Amino acid sequence: MDNIYLLIFYSVLAIFILVTFFLVLYIRNQNMVWQQRKLFQDTEIQQQKQLLSAVIDSQEIERKRIGEDLHDEVGGTLSAIKLMLNAAMRQYNPADQEVILPAKQLIDKMIVDVRNIAHDLSPPGLAMFGLYTSIEGFVSLINKTGELEIAISNELTTEEKLLSEKAELALFRVITQLIANTLKHANATKIEICFKELENTLEIVYQDNGKGFDVAVLDERKGIGMQNIMSRLQMINATYTLETSLDKGFKMTISCLLDS
Template sequence: MVDNVYLLIFYGVLLLFILVASFLLFYIRNQSVVWKQKRQLQETQINQQKELLNAVIDSQEVERKRIGQDLHDEIGGTLSAIKLMLNSLRNQLSEDQEEVMTEAKQLIDKMIVDVRHISHDLSPPGLAVFGLFATIEAFVALINNTGEIKISIVQYESLEELLLPEKTALALFRVLTQLIDNTIKHAQATEITISFKKAALLEIAYQDNGKGFDLEALERRTGIGMQNIQSRLQMINATYQINTSVGKGFRLEIACPFAAE
């Protein structure tokens, strides 16, 4: 009789253990499913946000290209026509009028150059033909010619043959020009250095010698310029790291995947 009681207790404890173990296994499995569903939902949301971001940026680029072409073809052409008309009147003017005419032609020449620069910035014509590096060099040359700031480009190896998808090249061009614009407007810098290095990823380092800023303040309050930079880098699966502090300049390092040659 006593043996039967012990046997019943043993089977009872065993059954209780099996029930507890089954409950734990069910709970763990259920939690795993829940976490998997949450992760899939997060990934879906991220993908949707990325697709929306791509669509917005693509539409912006289409509009930029249209405006750039209109500026170059219509306004630039109109200014050139006005200059020709003024030239045709040269022999019919007095000396005083000739001086005014010369000043007007100089102003038109400046407007033609400005329109060309703006249209090229909106829709860089050489990007698809010559690639990112040649286009950046041409853009930097324009900035250096103003004498407002000195920009140096460093390539640790020849990168002209590096294959970059069109969207990647355009995104990096926009990022670098936005960084240059930010430096000129806000940093009070005299020099900018942009370096390119090909490793497992394309590594780009942008650095200025300006006044820098509080990085924590930037993270709390990001302006439109930095938001555009972050969005474009996210779009091409590039990572970045910012190093800056008050009085010590600004540095941004980018690591971007590229197509195999």
């Protein structure tokens, strides 16, 4: 009788050991599968970032080339035409000058427009003066149009460059795209942009008093502008939060780690 009990005990023990063994093998196998899947996802994300970075870099090179061509070639040609018109005005009587003067005024406007477009394509002061000063210059151009009021504030504790040139260029593009979105879609009268330095992080708060939108439908209505914003922030490992709702304006807070 005791032998039967012992046999049953050892049988149950053997089954328990086998089940435990196979359970451990299963968990270990699932662990390996999960790690491989995570490694694959991380590799895929890294490859996507590298591809995105290469695409944006090539876009910036082309923007810079076009901006320089506009500034040097087209701007130079317009300036030469303006000089010719000035010379013509000195040679003709006042009646003829009245015909030439509107053309000269139009040339003056075109020179300013070309310069602004060239600076937008390739901001000349970014590498030398940094992100805040470049945004300040861009904002002053928008304020002169009278379309809306943009207030910009600086709560940074230093005037030194805090980010790499690539990160600053990405943030410059993001902020100018946000301003463009507000101008096109928000029916806003005011924009506020604040630069802050929190520990080892640069924080940029952008908000307008426009009509806003429902965040729940953001993915459905996400246009190219918003996609570009998110892609550029992802490329420099910046994070962001959105606060908006219908008739409550729009607010985006961007956080980017400072260069050590």
